[in-house]
Amino acid sequence: MNQSEVGETKSHGESKFVRMTNRCGLMTQKNLPVPLKSISVEVQVKGHVATVTSTLQYVNEEERPLEALFVFPLPADAAVCHFSAKIGEHEIVAELKEKQTARDQYDDAVSSGQQAFLLEESEESSDVFKLSVGCLSPGQNAAISITYITELSVQADHALRFCLPAVLNPRYTPAGSAAGIVSEISSVCDSVPYTLTLSVHVSSPKPISKLESNCTLDPLVFLDSHHTHATVNLSSGHKFDKDVELFVYYENTHQPTAIVEAGVTAAQPGSLMSDPVVMISLYPEFPEEVMSSLATQGEFVFVIDRSGSMDCVMHHGEGAQMRIESAKETLLLLLKSLPMGCYFNIYGFGSRYESFFPQSVVYNQDTMDQALKRVSEMRADMGGTEILQPLKHIYSQPCYPEHPRQLFVFTDGEVGNTKEVLDLVRRHVHSHRCFSFGIGEGASSALITGLAREGCGHAQFITGTDRMQPKAMQSLRFALQPVVNKISVQWKVPDGITVDTLSPPINVIFQGQRSLVYAQIKGQSSESSEGSVMIQYNLKDQPVTNQLHFCLKPAEDTGLMIHRLAARSLIGRLEQEERAGGAEVESVRSRMVKLSVEAGVNSVHTAFIAINKHNRETVKGPLIQRRIPTRESFQACFYAPDVTASGMSMCAPSFHDLSRASNEARYLSLSPAVYSYSYKARSAAVDFVNSQETEDKYRKACKRMADSASPQWAAPEPQKDSFLQLVSLQKASGCWEMNSALAQVFGKTEDELTNQKPAQVDGSVWATLLALIWLYGYKMEHQVEWQFVAMKAASWIRSQNVGGLSQCVCDGNVLLGCQVTQETLGI
Template sequence: MEICGLVSVKNEPVPLKSISVEVRVQDHVATVSSTLQYVNEEERPLEALFVFPLPADAAVCHFSAKIGEQEIVAEVQERQKARDQYDDAVSSGQQAFLLEESTESPDVFKLSVGCLSAGQNAAVTIIYVTELAVQADHSLRFCLPAVLNPRYTPAGSDEVLETSDTSEISGTSEISSGCGAVPYTLTLSVHVSSPKPISKIESNCALDPLVFLHSDHTQATVNLSPGHMFDKDVELFVYYQDTHQPSAIVEAGVATAPTGSLMSDPVVMISLYPEFPEEEIKSLATRGEFVFVIDRSGSMGEMMHHGKGAQMRIKSAKDTLLLLLKSLPMGCYFNIYGFGSRFESFFPQSVEYNQKTMDQALKRVKEMQADMGGTEILEPLKHIYSQPCYSDHPRQLFIFTDGEVFNTKAVLDLVKSHTHSHRCFSFGIGEGASAALITGMAREGSGHAQFITDTDRMQPKVMQSLRFALQPAVVNISVDWTLPDGVTVDTLSPPINVLFQGQRTLIYAQLKGESSGGSEGTVTVKYRLKNQPVTNQLHFCLKPTEETELSIHRLAARTLIRSLEQKERSGGADVEGIRSRMVELSVQAGVSSVHTAFIAVNKDSRQTVKGPLLQRRVTTHDLSPVIAIMQANCGQLRTCGSHLSALYADEQSFRCSKMMFPRAFTFLKMSNWEPKVTAPKQKIGFMTRIQNFFHRSSATATAPSDQTDSKSKNDAVPDPQKDWTLLQLVFLQKASGCWDLSATLADVFGKTEDELTNQKPAQVDGSVWATLLALIWLYGCKIEQQVEWQFVAIKAASWIGSQKVGDLSQCVHVGNVLLGCQVTKETLGI
């Protein structure tokens, strides 16, 4: 059985001492240099093994090791050739380093550090480039995955590490304040430059003050504050002015590269933000089949974050389902799936959305728990795709998961094979979400990906994706280039299958030939939206941008390699030719791929190796008696649940051990073992049942920071009571969009039912009055959370519009006086 970190056969201290990270952000691209400092504290040579995550679409482009004053720079080779060279070097006593990408998930890498002498230090440097994702608030998100994090703890993980050796490392462990201190230090510095002024930089971690290097605010630096505990992903959010302006970066090729190769020619990266006609943006679809797929594995019972007031992941998902169910348009179809080691659906097939089916679904949502074992998403997806689609109701898939699966590429291939029959919107919950899985499902399913980490509120991000899902589908998308005579273009990115208002689209292309005089190119995107032709254009300069350090070429190569990988997995003719092309691209561009590896050998070092090399992994604690259980093989682990329950009888200790040994607990989840954790019992009164069920977490998005501040995104914590009132109001809404006049509704407003009834204008129906008050309260008291209740309000306004209401302006005036608001009739959208 594989356990966490870098642990020797004697479970002795960690050889990883420090991590230093430098990030250079240039507009939408980040170049990241990470240096990991190791030391061999053994009395004989050591082989260190380390598995760690990187961003899903990162292109690893440099790997080197420095031993003393000597630096060894790795080269990219065909994978098996690199492995053979590594094995030969280590067995002959030479120092060697091998960096490989997982065959199952492109965001997991394995580093083998071979034959470190006793007491010797080694500094390993890895450099990669990655695109920065655009967030709902228009910021660009950079994420540094925590090395000590059970993020990639796949079920049946031999495929990930390609070994059955029980001493191989499997993943990494998350450290909480209750479990001890991280054994190494992390330093992080960031340099940001952009043609557009930088507004601010925020983070989920504490930062030093932001320093602008120029008066026009186009360059800035910021550092992670000292003392950071690397116990979670480090997220940075970069805000530019005019983020949504289309842009192009042209990067010159390498003069010494083979003529006609990708690296020899200029490459252009186009960033587009398609602009939809205003009238089409406002006309949201009223049809569709909405399928919500909720992860109910054991890990969903963990907290969203480790801070005060954290909410369980499954609880946040249930609150979000409430908002989604209330926001759906009448007459659409829907279903809800829960999955773990098995899966189940609320209805045999999607049903029409009405009051009856909504009530049935809400009852089931209340009963949902994180009680379905492991995380197996492939089978429920197969079942969903096997269901026939409804005519004129395009299928929209919403998938919520913390992303711990081993067969990422198989899942992505399945989603891609059904891309023409649905759109997929994916949500990574908590620190354990695999970026490769979440972003990959959205990309292959022509949808949109969101990450809900730390103190993020799930609801705003999900509602943004619902708005995308309700947008009319864009069809017949084409990309045309207009270039000077003598210049041709070879598009490297896959064809565009989907466009959303406000969502960025990236295109990579290779420019061939020499211009006969022109210095400008044009890219034109054409499509049809609700049978209307739309054209967006971008003019760009062909002059190469300086100081890009081949980052655009490497990202373009990575994009092309990913497309070739998918072709290879789909089978068909010339698989060997596709694989050969991938290896050629990878070696020429110097970027990682599934068929290559980085290999570095110190040929000057050689020593006699007596006996087997020690193997080590990261650990941070003296290992308790439970280590004996953890090191047992898979068959023995099937019977160890009772021992674990006895050792960890309280919830805090159990959670702590689970963080230390994620692989073992993942196996136990697969075996449907659940810990017998004792917890204090609580008495719940009738008046607090609804409140407790839909009680909001105190975790939320931060308040806006000062323009020059670099603040933590979890500085601001809202009042849970205020959040509860919003969810209670939503809970009381009917499927049609109206509310009934009741004491419970009056309680939300802080009034009595008599106060609401006595102020009701004559000749106005009770439901109309209640619905009007609900709208006034939302716009007057909850405007800062409008993104969460926008569709609830649209339904309510539409319902009122269908009723016969006398003097609506007078009704709004009376409602304002009653609730202490100042909302105009026009604001309500009636």
């Protein structure tokens, strides 16, 4: 079987690998020109919503007509609402139709010599789309525009995050999963051969404080004296090697708001598009006395991706850490931050999974030490990314009374069966909360945000030079908040008006976190034009009510963005009903298609189709099919200069090109002299593997190659961080012991610490006090990472009932060269 043919094997316990033609290593770019030349993006940010228009410039530089395929990422749950193509002077606006109908029309048009364009959503993951550009004549240009609307997520510092995905990771497809668009993801070995330009316009009723990005931006330009309108551009030279993230800061951004949008007069009466729609942004605020006493109970289950791709770097900059190493450091902080007496367990998963303990155990010094030893031994050596089975095992375990289950999932998100995973989480939503972390560029937003949404938790993305640890600790603070239950949303409107809530029920509320609610407003009234929405819930068994009054008169110039987001939200609910099965599946699917077409937004059962009827040329011979590279996190695999052991010219295959048997032969039979070794080689290749026997063979082969490789391929030894050294020395109870390792963190000797110890305190109290002073004195910029470590330490010191602490603090400040007060330490 060669690499241009379909490679597929099935056997018990094996994964199914599906052909991806024209991948990196199958043909060089010299004999496979790429027709996509540039992408320009315009972003209009209005409050909490962004409207994004991407224009893709194509040109056929070959001597024959071709069909180009481009598989690319969009934000999860984006409402794609416009698709058009301009060829010469002709612009064709696409229609949204039932998917199979659209596919048939596309095939018929291309086969008859007409130019056609098809845009469809992946059936496996809502953040992956495929664009088919059919029958481009030699030398012809085409400009394709795609417009979508997306909600901006709220960060812990109240920034609104917009992400333009530029990196699309390979998606590992486990055994028994259907292969579709996700399996056609294309890759490139170095930089993509097209450019990106990006311009952003921000407008808001509230003043704009600042705008930040993980990429280099031109200076922000304010368009008015009130700073409510501003523009900014992405600086030239962006390499497309990472997602583009923008963080918008408004003044008082966390205040509740309501936007009412008028319907379309030409729409069918009674339909969603004909009536006004309201979007409510709610920010419940908990009483201070509740937030000052976080929970001390719970079952904390940490699920760590140990697939081969976790052996990639966090980012492409200097000093980047390996993903698995960052995860290990994060686990250290989490384990040290847990409250005494809770329960915990740690799972690692890849093609298989394992847990540290048969079931969750009580958190104490002994179990924490056992877990930390296992964490230090963790490697990215477990094959592909199959998260479904470990989740099933976790959910099969009985919960502990009075200890609510909190699930923390860390993954680079390269999963092919996303919807199946989310359905499983949704079925168990009443037994746990799920906090998810997308690691590195290109993590699936559909998976990461979906896990948090369906598991009533919170999602975090760690990209660029972000550190994983502070984001994990922010989520731990959410997990330790009291559980909010009995949540209800009630509307109060004048007589003659009714409100139908379109969004899924609110199942989770966190302090300061936004909840979005979409609703359809029906009827008319001659009375007051004001309505209100009231959210009620129980917090620590006490009823709480938050109310927002709003004007029923529609806002001006919203461009139907609220209607389309509401429609996309409702379509998402219908998808859940469809996957749940039952006698009404066909009816639900029909409703989904009808709503999608009426609202003009994408769904899994519809596709955009555009046909250029001005062009009808006879096609001579079959179309040349070209797949357009997407920037991936796996760029360089093994490299063969000229020949392999069999004498065939090749570069290494990537993710899904070959069956496991074929990969095993290609990777394991080659002598070390044929290939150079890099750590990325293992990360890209090991995800093919899904049997323990093959994994063992593969690791031995990698070791042979590593041993024979030149020194420049060896990963540098990470430097020991003094902060992490200090945290690693803390006991489960919260105290530190006096020893030389602690003294080394302070840059002292053990004798220096002992000689300065006040007489009224013992060694552990003195050591713990010094650790607290050092954290507040030298590591305040990382306080979010050690806040729970410090809380445990302060609580332990208070429990010792030591006299003369004020003098001890003074002595500690002198010894360490700090000026920290006793009040600051919380003792």
